Amino acid sequence: MLNSLKPALIGQPQLKALPPLSLYIHFPWCEKKCPYCDFNSHQVKDRSENSKNGQGFDEARYINALIADLETELPRTWGRQVHSIFIGGGTPSLLSPEGMDYLLSAVRARVNLEPNCEITMEANPGSVEAEKFAAFAKSGINRVSLGIQSFQDAQLKALGRIHNGNEAKRAIEIALQHFKSVNLDLMYGLPNQSLEAAKADIETALSFKTPHLSFYNLTLEPNTYFANFPPKLPNEDEIDAIFEQNLALLEAAGYRRYEVSAYAKKDQECKHNLNYWRFGDYIGIGAGAHGKVSLPDKITRQVRERHPETYMQAMESKGNALIESKEIDAKDLPFEFMLNALRLTDGVDTVTFGERTGLPLNVVAKGLDEASKKGLLDSNPNKLKATEQGLRYLNNLQEMFL
Template identity: 80%
Template structure:
C-alpha cells in the first residue's frame, strides 16, 4: 500500500484555469443564506458601498496571483455574491477591462454574472452585455409571492418574470436558480414553479433543495418545511418535468439543454484550477509539484484594508497534502451524473489510481458506483445517497 503521507504530487500537465470574483454585498441578507454576503449600508457611496475602492482592491488582489499562473489561459470568469448586479455598468467595464489587460483570457471565455431580479433594468443589462458579460444567473428561487416573502426575498414574481425577459433579450446564456422544499410548500406549488420556469425556455436551470444551514436565521428560527417524503416527491416530479422538456441533469443540482452546461462550474467539478479574488474568496492553484488552496479575508472592509496596507488579503494559503487529494477529487467528480474519465484522477492529482482501489471496490459492491472501468461515475443510487458514496473516499 502506498504511503500517501510521504507521497509528493507530480503533475504531468496543469488543469484548465478559471477566475472567480466575489462581490460581498446584498440589499438584504436572506434568512437561509450562509454565503459571505453583507447588507449594504446607507451613506457609503451612492449604492451603499464604495464601488471604486472595492474594484481597485480586486485588481490589486488579482495582480498578487499573476506569478502563480503566468502564461496560463483563463477559460471562464464567474462573478458571484452577494448581488453582483448592484455593480454599475461603468464599474463592471472597468473591472473586466483590467482583467483582460492582466490575464491571457480566452477570446471565447464564458463570463457569468449572478443577478437579483430586484436589481435588473433593461438599460443596465444592455450595458453589462456590451462590456463582455455573456451569461447571467438569476436568483429567482420561486415564482410564488408568498414563498418569496417567506424566503426574505426583496423581489416579486412579476419582477422575476420581467427580469428573465430582459435577460433573454441581452445574453446568449441565462440560468434560473430555483428552490424546492420551501416553507409549507405543496407538491402542486412546486410544479407551478417548474412549469413557470420552463415557459421561458432558458438554456440552463439550477434546482436546489432548501436546507437549514448553520449560522443562518433559519437555523435559529426554523420554518415548517415539507417532510422528507414530500421533498422526495417534489424532486421526482421536477426531474420528470425537466427531462420531458429536454433538460439533462448533468450535476446534482444542475440541468441544461444540449451543450448549455455551465463551463465554469464544470471546471470545479472536474478538479480544475481557479483564481479566487474578493472578500472571502477561495482559490485552487496547481503547480507541477503541489496543489494549493487559498482563502481571502472575509469581511469587505478587512479585505480592502488588507490589500491597501499589506499588499494582499490572504489569510490562508496551504498545500493540499497527498492523503487529502483522493477525497477532494472524488467529492467534486461524483457530483457529475456522467462522472469523469478514470484517467483524469491521475492527471489532476498526480497520484496513481491504485490509491482508490479499496474504496472503488466497496462503492461498486454497494451499487453506488458504475462498474465501467473507464469512468468514475455514480449510479442512480449513488446520486441519491451521494454523501455516503463520497464518504467512502475519506480514508
C-alpha cells in the same frame, strides 16, 4: 478492473499537465441578507450614506482592491489561459455599468482570456434594469444567473427575497434580450410547499426556455437565521416526490441533469462550474474568496479576508489579503477530487483522477471497491461515476474516500 486495484501508499503528487484555469470574483454586498443564505454576503447600508453610487459601499475602492488582488496571483499562473470567469456574491448586479466595465477591462489587460470566454454574473431579479443589463452585456458579460428561487409571492416572502413573482418574470425577459446564456436558480422543499406549487414553479421556469436551470433543495445551513428559527419544511417523502415530479418535467422539456443540481439543454452546461467539478484550477479574488492553483509537484489553496472592509484594508496596507495559503496534503487530494467529480451524472474518466491529483488511481482502491459493492459506484472500468443510488446518497458515497 476495480477489484484488481490494490491500495498504494500516497506520495507527493506529480502532475504531467496543469488543468484548465478559471477566475472567480466575489462581490460581497446584497440589498438584503436572506434567512437561508450562508454565503459571504453583507447587506448594504442605507442608500443615503457615504456612497457615490448610492448603495452604501465604495465601489471604486473595492474594484481597485480586486485588481490588486488579481495581480498577486499572476506570478503563479503566468502564461496560463483563463477559460471562464464567474462574478458571484452577494449581488454583483448592484455594481454600476461603469464599474463592471472598468473591472473586466482590467482583467483582460492582466490575463489571457480564451476566445469566447464564458463570463457569468449573478443577479437578483429585484435589481434588474434593462439599460443596466444592456451595459453589462456590452462590457463582456455573456451569461447571467438569476436567483429566482420561486415565482410565488408567498414563497418569496417566506424566503426573505426582495422581488416578487412578476419582477422575476420581467427579469428573465430582460436577461434573454441581452445575454447569450441565462440560468435560473430555483429552490424546492420550501416552507409549506405543496407538490402542486412546486410543479407550478418549474412549469413557469420552463415557459421561458432558458438554456440552463439550477434546481436545488432548500437546506438549513449553520449560522443562518433559518438554522436558529427553522420554518416548517416538507418532510423527506414530500421532498422526494417534488424532486421526482419536477425531474420528469425537466427531462420532458429537453433538459439533461448533468450535475446533482444542474440541468441544461444540449451543449449549454456551465463551463465554469464544470471546471470546479472536474477538479480544475481557479483564481479566487475578493472578500472571502477561495482559490485552487496547481503546480507540477503540488496543489495549493488560498483563502482571503472575509469581511469587505478588512479585505480592502489588507490589500491597501499589505498588498495581500490572504489569511490562508497552503499546500493540500496528498492524503487529502483523493477525497477533494471525489467530493467534486462524483457530483457529475456522467462522472469523469478514470484517467482524470491521475491528471488532476498527480496520484495513481490505486490510492483510492479501497473506496472504489466498497462503493461498487454497495451499488453506489458504476462498475464501468473507464469511469468514476455514481449510480442513481449513489447520487441519491451522495454524501455517503463521498465519505468513503475520506
